[in-house]
Amino acid sequence: MIELYLLLVLMIVGAIIAIEIQDLLSSVIAVGAVGLVLSITFLILKAPDVAITQLVVEILCLMILIRATLKKDLPFSTTGRWFLNTLIALCFIAMFLMLFAQCVPELPRFGHPIMRVARIYLDQGMLKTGAANIVSSVILDFRAFDTLGEATILFTAVIGVLAIVRRIGRKKEDEKEVEGEE
Amino acid sequence: MIYLLCLTLFCVGLYCILRKRNIIKIIVGVIIAEYAVNLFFVLSAYRINGRAPIFSEDMIIANMVDPLPHALVLTAIVIGLATTALLVAIAIRIYEKYGTFDITKIKDLEG
Amino acid sequence: MTHKESETKGMSLIVKTITRLTVGIIISFGVYIICHGHLSPGGGFAGGVIVALSFIHLMLAYGGEEAFKRLSKRTASLWESAGAIFFLGLALLGFTGGYFFLNFLPKGENFALFSAGIIPLCNLAISIKVGAGLFSIFVALVSLKISAEALKVKLKKGKNQL
Numbered sequence: 536m537i538e539l540y541l542l543l544v545l546m547i548v549g550a551i552i553a554i555e556i557q558d559l560l561s562s563v564i565a566v567g568a569v570g571l572v573l574s575i576t577f578l579i580l581k582a583p584d585v586a587i588t589q590l591v592v593e594i595l596c597l598m599i600l601i602r603a604t605l606k607k608d609l610p611f612s613t614t615g616r617w618f619l620n621t622l623i624a625l626c627f628i629a630m631f632l633m634l635f636a637q638c639v640p641e642l643p644r645f646g647h648p649i650m651r652v653a654r655i656y657l658d659q660g661m662l663k664t665g666a667a668n669i670v671s672s673v674i675l676d677f678r679a680f681d682t683l684g685e686a687t688i689l690f691t692a693v694i695g696v697l698a699i700v701r702r703i704g705r706k707k708e709d710e711k712e713v714e715g716e717e
Numbered sequence: 718m719i720y721l722l723c724l725t726l727f728c729v730g731l732y733c734i735l736r737k738r739n740i741i742k743i744i745v746g747v748i749i750a751e752y753a754v755n756l757f758f759v760l761s762a763y764r765i766n767g768r769a770p771i772f773s774e775d776m777i778i779a780n781m782v783d784p785l786p787h788a789l790v791l792t793a794i795v796i797g798l799a800t801t802a803l804l805v806a807i808a809i810r811i812y813e814k815y816g817t818f819d820i821t822k823i824k825d826l827e828g
Numbered sequence: 829m830t831h832k833e834s835e836t837k838g839m840s841l842i843v844k845t846i847t848r849l850t851v852g853i854i855i856s857f858g859v860y861i862i863c864h865g866h867l868s869p870g871g872g873f874a875g876g877v878i879v880a881l882s883f884i885h886l887m888l889a890y891g892g893e894e895a896f897k898r899l900s901k902r903t904a905s906l907w908e909s910a911g912a913i914f915f916l917g918l919a920l921l922g923f924t925g926g927y928f929f930l931n932f933l934p935k936g937e938n939f940a941l942f943s944a945g946i947i948p949l950c951n952l953a954i955s956i957k958v959g960a961g962l963f964s965i966f967v968a969l970v971s972l973k974i975s976a977e978a979l980k981v982k983l984k985k986g987k988n989q990l
Contacts (some may be wrong), residue, residue, distance in 0.1 A: 539719065547725055562745055576759075580782075582962070583769060585787050588871075591881065592794050595962060596748070597804055600741075600801075603741065603805045603969075624736040628728050640807065642761070644957045646763060648761060648763070649865070650782045652785060661772055667773075667774075668770075668866050669768055669770040669772070670784050670788050671951070672944070673784055673788040674871070676945075677812075678788060681788070681789070682950075685792040689958065692803050692961075693799075695803050695967055697801055699803075699806045699810055704809060708792060724902070769868065791871070793871075798962070799961075801964075
């Protein structure tokens with residue numbers, strides 16, 4: 536169990552480096568390191584499906600973020616009201632911690648999950664669906680509506696990105712500016 | 718105890734979202750908080766000396782970990798990637814319009 | 829300026845050769861992950877992202893045109909819609925036996941490749957949808973960047989002409 540603690544501390548250190556470093560590209564690469572350590576943690580926690588998906592998604596996420604920050608190293612600005620901003624952030628986090636402290640006694644002890652629903656899946660999943668991978672049978676048979684909602688969200692995100700990226704009208708304005716200047 | 722470390726990771730992400738003034742840093746904070754939530758779900762599913770929830774042909778596996786949070790996290794990861802891409806697209810648009818990633822300098826909100 | 833031109837036309841010869849050798853392996857690994865999603869770890873999400881990553885790999889190494897010859901932006905959108913319709917159609921076919929998302933095909937023999945009813949088909953649909961969707965998102969972001977740079981260059985040229 537000691538390796539789990541080590542990996543979690545490594546993730547926290549990586550996250551602090553990612554948010555405190557000045558260079559944006561280094562920050563994004565530190566986030567990539569956190570994601571890879573998270574993938575190893577999933578593997579240790581006996582979740583191989585989630586580990587594979589996290590590893591692959593992390594690579595694509597890193598590519599998109601690097602694409603956004605490339606050649607744009609900007610001066611880092613710490614404008615005024617430093618004290619007030621930090622105070623508000625810390626107050627918000629303290630409020631969150633108080634809410635969490637009330638939830639702690641209700642949590643199951645680590646290593647002893649409450650398997651009320653999952654016991655049925657484990658006992659009858661093989662008989663009812665015929666799939667050896669229980670996670671696959673859960674996401675595509677028992678709880679297929681989750682997957683349908685996920686597909687809808689992905690479709691909406693693609694439409695949103697294409698609508699933001701599309702430049703009809705704006706291009707004409709800029710060209711008019713160029714022509715006007717000429 | 719291990720829940721507390723996971724909570725610390727979430728708080729680091731939350732602090733980054735609230736305090737930083739750079740859009741890319743805010744996106745980084747969102748990603749870190751999302752990792753912490755995914756990790757919390759998988760931690761709550763772990764069982765001492767458990768096995769992965771996959772049946773095998775030639776042996777009987779007794780104590781499996783909880784497969785339900787794995788399924789939830791599997792969909793949440795892909796959704797997180799899609800929302801991150803949407804955030805990055807909006808950030809690039811803001812950079813094109815205002816020439817900066819600093820949210821305190823984006824003052825005029827018209828068109 | 830020369831750097832930008834070489835970037836749009838692809839990377840160096842070493843990268844191109846390695847890419848030519850590895851893209852086929854990456855695609856076959858993705859297809860393996862998709863097809864064995866109900867027997868071993870993996871499934872539609874991971875396999876779809878791996879297939880999308882292989883096309884992105886091709887695009888980064890050879891430049892946009894070479895990748896668009898194999899899978900253009902419009903075709904990617906069509907594939908994504910096709911995956912969604914395939915998934916919904918499988919769900920609707922469940923009404924032939926009773927309810928939405930019914931596993932209507934025969935279960936088959938346990939631990940065989942063709943087993944578990946509609947789950948492999950659903951994996952295929954999900955992988956097509958996820959792969960095409962993420963590829964089109966990436967292409968949209970990259971082309972936005974390139975067109976923005978081109979616009980800035982044009983603006984600078986316009987000012988220089990003044």
